[in-house]
């Protein structure tokens with residue numbers, strides 16, 4: 003089987019490519035990536051000469067690049083996106099161009115190749131469901147309504163709706179996953195986990211938005227990759243699956259635990275003005291994925307966090323050059 007992975011030079015995409023090639027030795031992968039500030043070929047240096055792997059430097063906003071990358075492909079796994087909420091608050095246009103128009107170009111080419119493409123899997127996020135109160139007993143699931151609250155999540159809602167509508171109209175075989183916040187290796191140091199870690203390693207302040215009590219449901223990227231695999235292998239065409247980590251943790255707690263692992267003082271934590279429109283809490287109910295796919299997260303948060311911090315300690319040469327981007 004030949005997979006097209008879009009955005010494979012980013013955080014989750016590069017972890018997915020490693021995971022897939024290790025577990026599916028007879029498959030091949032084409033990685034279509036524009037190498038924005040978040041794309042990094044260093045993430046894939048160890049497999050760049052693997053005959054099963056091909057890199058296409060191209061942009062999903064450009065239909066010609068999409069046509070080129072989809073040659074002979076059986077399955078599309080679509081990660082490519084502008085992914086950082088703060089950047090979408092500063093300027094949302096590129097989020098619409100890549101996340102919406104880019105997705106449209108991929109769908110158009112999938113339609114043109116109907117019959118060739120056996121599955122179009124779209125990577126979405128729990129952020130499309132809006133925000134929960136801290137004391138709300140509910141979690142998001144596949145029946146939750148869309149309630150975008152940042153330009154990033156609005157672009158992901160639009161992309162997700164486009165996938166559903168396009169595939170329904172043209173009878174194309176799609177699946178969608180809505181995953182909670184990931185952590186793991188190759189995570190660009192603007193996101194919470196690596197930002198806390200690289201700042202602690204350099205004895206710099208750890209900036210925490212607002213009161214630090216905002217909660218995310220953290221999932222290790224390996225569990226996300228296993229979830230996508232389960233959907234590709236056992237998921238029903240036309241269905242959506244919510245994938246969560248069962249680890250709801252306030253941001254301030256993440257900062258404290260990272261400092262503890264590195265034996266640094268909590269006094270490095272610095273509260274800063276809250277993010278505009280900051281969502282209070284995300285939480286995912288993955289019971290459909292468990293019942294239908296036999297999937298549930300395997301990485302225990304404490305072990306995953308230790309491993310995560312250790313990776314950043316050992317891979318300074320990977321993250322230091324990224325700080326200037």
Ligand SMILES: NC(=O)c1ccc[n+]([C@@H]2O[C@H](COP(=O)([O-])OP(=O)(O)OC[C@H]3O[C@@H](n4cnc5c(N)ncnc54)[C@H](O)[C@@H]3O)[C@@H](O)[C@H]2O)c1
Pocket residue numbers: 008009010011012013014015034035036037038039040041042060061062063080081082083084085086100104125126127128158180181182183184185190
């Ligand atoms: N990070 C999370 O916690 C999380 C959680 C749920 C869902 N997601 C979704 O997973 C996907 C991957 O997220 P990530 O954190 O790995 O993102 P990332 O920012 O680390 O990587 C995005 C990748 O897409 C590429 N890209 C951006 N614009 C492109 C374009 N126009 N054409 C081709 N390539 C382009 C970048 O170069 C980069 O390699 C996104 O769709 C995101 O919405 C992320």
